[in-house]
Amino acid sequence: MFGLIFFSLFTSGFSELLCTSSDLEMSYTFCDSTAHAFMFNLTPCSIMKTDVWKATINWIPRSDITFLKIVFHVWYDGAKVFHWKQLLCSGTDDEYSVCETLKGETLVEEFDIKGSRTSFPKGNYSIILHGFSDDSENNMVICLNFTMIVKQDVF
Secondary structure, three states: OOOOOOOOEEEOOOOEEEEEOOOEEEEEEEOOOOOEEEEEEEEOOOOOOOOEEEEEEEEEOOOOEOOEEEEEEEEEOOEEEEEEEEEEEOOOOOOOOOOOEOOOOOEEEEEEEEHHHOOOOOEEEEEEEEEEOOOOOOOEEEEEEEEEEEOOOOO
């Protein structure tokens, strides 16, 4: 199965199914109860023999994006296994198209996620993505809580 296209505008407070297949199920919620103009799509919906996932984000931010720090936390069956921070926008000479998006503008971004770098054993994953508009990580512009259930080992 090559993915169920999911799209959600002005969503808040409840889990949204991203995709489901025989080997993978993904959903997400927002970390806050505020409505967001947001859509996320991922194909294929599989971890078996998947070298690259194609992702698309469609988002209308509620503030200007001149500075953006992304923070990922990943848990596997309840244990923290990964923590990563990346500065995407600093306000000068930024290379990503998300930078300089103004409040109310629609941001559409397509990108690849390299799946072959990591083997995902069967189990439950929780992936928290925070986006901050300051280096001190006080001003959150978006927060997503992804749930990924790997239904079978790839081996």
